[in-house]
Amino acid sequence: MNEELLKVIVSKRQIQGDGVVVLDLTRPDGGPLPVFEAGAHVDIHVAPGLIRQYSLCGDPSNAAVYRLGVLKDPASRGGSTGVHEVLLEGTEVTISTPRNHFPLASQVTRSILIGGGIGITPMIAMAYALQADGQDFELHYCARSRCSTAFLDELQNADYASRVSVHFDDEAVAQKLDLNAVLGTPKAGVHIYTCGPAGFMDWVIATALKSGYADAQIHREYFQVKVDVSGESFEVVAARSGKTVQVAAGQTILEALAGVGIKIEISCEQGVCGTCVCDVIEGEPDHRDVYLTDDEKADNDQILVCCSRAKSQKLVLDI
Secondary structure, three states, X not given: OOOOXXXXXXXXXXXXXXXXXXXXXXXXXXXXXOOOXXXXXXXXXXXXXXXXEEEEOOOOOOOOOEEEEEEOOOOOOOHHHHHHHHOXXXXXXXXXXXXXXXXXXXXXXXXXXXXXXXXXXXXXXXXXXXXXXXXXXXXXXXXXXXXXXXXXXXXXXXXXXXXXXXXXXXXOHHHOOOHHHHHOOOOOOEEEEEEEOHHHHHHHHHHHHHHOOOHHHEEXXXXXXXXXXXXXXXXXXXXXXXXXXXEOOOOXXXXXXXXXXXXXOOOOOOXXXXXXXXXXXXXXXXXXXXXXXXXXXXXXXXXXXXXXXXXXXEEEEXX
């Protein structure tokens, strides 16, 4: 994956809530940054060989700054811990240009934004964009407690503050998210956007589907999922490289390819970001990612080699 890289500096750093660092990234010369759309993310090159994706949570109309919110994860594999420890004010860091796998849909009459925990970050950018476009929307932010929650001041003082509802696990039952009431009766122009912990998102998505929403009306972005690489062994043929490898039970395709000297660019290693996507020439993938849409999975012409496996005895990949 070839992409333009940018050098930026951390011009402002603030700790909010319980372990969320909010960073403002700007160009060293103070010039404008590439335009981004709500829902976009950037890759942060935290350290050599360590790249992680974080959603842009600022106002898309502000070309002077990219804003990020990063939760320090106790189970961090180096990404969030590195961001907290290394990205101090004045630090220079390499990032990608923005990419968007979680865009706002077009021709929508109403948007329902539902963020859980740090999953609020892309929702903030969406709220700015929807407000600027004069569109009908509401934003629901679910968090453990008021004292542990980031971005509260910003949301309470935003132009769209009247559209924001915050729900805390440890406060009165009446203020908790009544998801069925929020979703209401499905209508063709109503779209739902959700981001947050996997269990939270699964609950939102399952409830929306049960309520009668079409899958195309439900938009999601996972930050982290558990990778399951269990299953029988199978063969992978790297067509362009002229190499064949056996993928063992419990092994990823990525690991097997690395064993014969084929390196694939990776980042999340959880089937979330799409960095390792490869074209399938022959065979049937067993898709275990949350990056490809259901329609893309049905096409069976792409696979994320960091987590997915094979239903067929052999996969031929265009690598």
